[in-house]
Amino acid sequence: MPCTYHLKFGIKIVKLQNVVDQGLDEKIFIRYHIPTFNNRKIQVDTREIQNKNNVSWDESASFECHANFDQIELVEKSNHIAFELRSRRSKQGFGGIMSKSRLLGRGEISWGNLVGSEQMKLEKWVNLSAKGLKLDEFDLPNLLVEMEVQVTRDARLNGKKKCRLTKDCDCVGCEVDIFHVETVVD
Secondary structure, eight states: OOOEEEEEEEEEEEEEEOOOOOSSSEEEEEEEEEEOTTSOEEEEEOOOEEOOSSEEEEEEEEEEEEEEHHHHHHHHHHOEEEEEEEEEESSOOGGGOOOOOEEEEEEEEEHHHHHTSGGGEEEEEEEOBOTTOOTTTSOOOEEEEEEEEEEEEOGGGTTTSBOSSOTTOOOBSOGGGSOEEEEEEO
16 A cells, blocks of 8 residues: 655735836735645635735645645646735625626746755745736736645555545545645634
């Protein structure tokens, strides 16, 4: 039976620079997508805040799961964490329903950059580009992100609790509980 590992992934959305205030009554937020071992993604939204040139979130989240070595290696080689700068009208729609958000910019960090970094920690400015953005008029929005991953061998769970989804997936637990999410807003 393959050995399982315990993964703990922490991410902090620190701040955003070079946001162009378009004079609209909109709030902005960051949406990020974290890949999982079954080709799905976890979507996380930060809180919505008023659009200014330099914005500070200081929001942290951590995710924990169990996986075998092959699953970890596959995610490291073929996946990335995507970050989107989005805006939404400040006023809610009819009946209190939230309006749809609008994509302003997008950027990525590959898992390989994080796992290959010293002590598996990374602090990086992510350029958030969008279609039709004119580079000579203003700077691209930049998002400062801090990430850390810890991988430890999990001997106590090795083969003791198999996934209920398929007989040969070798994951621990099931899809519903594969990620434990904890969010902290400073």
